[in-house]
Amino acid sequence: MNNPLMLDGRKVAQSVKDDLKEKINDLKEWGIIPKLATILVGDDPASATYVKMKSNTCHKIGMESERILLPEETTTDELLDVIQELNEDETVHGILLQHPVPSHINERQAFDAITLEKDVDGVTSHGFGATTFQLGAYPCCTPAAILQVIDYYNLNIEGKHAVVIGRSPILGKPVSMMLLNRNATVTISHSKTEDLSDVVKQADIVVAAVGQPKFVKGEWLKEGAIVLDAGYNPGNIGDADYETCYAKSSAITPVPGGIGPVTISMLLKHTVQAAIKQSEALVTH
Numbered sequence: 001m002n003n004p005l006m007l008d009g010r011k012v013a014q015s016v017k018d019d020l021k022e023k024i025n026d027l028k029e030w031g032i033i034p035k036l037a038t039i040l041v042g043d044d045p046a047s048a049t050y051v052k053m054k055s056n057t058c059h060k061i062g063m064e065s066e067r068i069l070l071p072e073e074t075t076t077d078e079l080l081d082v083i084q085e086l087n088e089d090e091t092v093h094g095i096l097l098q099h100p101v102p103s104h105i106n107e108r109q110a111f112d113a114i115t116l117e118k119d120v121d122g123v124t125s126h127g128f129g130a131t132t133f134q135l136g137a138y139p140c141c142t143p144a145a146i147l148q149v150i151d152y153y154n155l156n157i158e159g160k161h162a163v164v165i166g167r168s169p170i171l172g173k174p175v176s177m178m179l180l181n182r183n184a185t186v187t188i189s190h191s192k193t194e195d196l197s198d199v200v201k202q203a204d205i206v207v208a209a210v211g212q213p214k215f216v217k218g219e220w221l222k223e224g225a226i227v228l229d230a231g232y233n234p235g236n237i238g239d240a241d242y243e244t245c246y247a248k249s250s251a252i253t254p255v256p257g258g259i260g261p262v263t264i265s266m267l268l269k270h271t272v273q274a275a276i277k278q279s280e281a282l283v284t285h
């Protein structure tokens with residue numbers, strides 16, 4: 001396949017942020033400034049960087065953000081109290097709990113404590129169910145970013161075979177449901193899948209969401225496959241081996257500059273949508 005298309009996530013993210021700036025200006029005329037609260041538990045440097053990127057991007061486009069940094073030894077109950085306060089704070093429209101939390105914390109319980117209307121990161125069980133059944137919840141941001149890239153570049157996924165590698169609650173599982181809702185034929189593969197390379201060989205679209213650097217090799221791909229790399233490994237290395245996958249693909253997202261920047265723009269988009277909905281709810285009550 002000659003001349004594969006490099007899918008430029010920075011360009012996609014910019015187009016999302018440009019749309020948002022207009023909406024944010026409109027909201028400001030009503031005295032509303034969309035606000036995202038981020039919670040980081042512990043001092044994992046990569047997570048700290050991602051949270052900082054989220055809050056910096058909020059400020060750049062005229063939103064507010066409140067960064068809550070909690071010590072490593074925070075208990076589940078203490079974290080639940082912080083989330084409850086944010087649920088009740090009318091100035092906060094969206095809540096993000098950075099994943100992963102330290103292992104002594106019950107992450108599922110913490111995610112599920114976020115009220116659905118502020119779950120702009122799509123991490124609650126309720127949000128997952130509502131996304132799956134297309135009931136209007138905010139989807140997880142990386143899956144939403146993958147769909148945004150697909151739409152921006154007009155990639156045809158209906159009836160195509162998408163192989164998702166990974167089944168995590170905030171990536172592999174939700175993106176599989178979202179692709180299914182777009183009429184793709186979806187195979188979810190994972191660490192226990194037998195003959196993974198043979199499974200991947202059948203894919204028109206490969207979503208790499210496995211969390212291992214350069215895991216997907218070009219030789220596994222069908223000629224002309226689309227590769228959507230959702231990996232964010234240390235050193236900004238994706239889950240796909242870019243050079244070999246590029247050569248075999250028809251289109252591919254790089255790392256950095258692919259799905260990552262779009263993920264952040266989707267978080268801000270959901271927060272603006274939440275600010276609009278919550279303000280409408282205040283007016284009608």
Ligand SMILES: Nc1nc2c(c(=O)[nH]1)N[C@@H](CN(C=O)c1ccc(C(=O)N[C@@H](CCC(=O)O)C(=O)O)cc1)CN2
Pocket residue numbers: 050051096097098099100121123140141142170232236255256257258259260261262263264
């Ligand atoms: N609660 C959540 N936790 C985590 C999520 C999430 O969506 N919700 N996703 C990942 C990490 N992540 C955001 O949190 C994330 C990772 C990487 C990027 C990104 O833009 N990376 C850049 C490169 C980094 C850089 O420029 O320094 C890129 O790919 O170009 C954004 C978000 C885990 N946790």
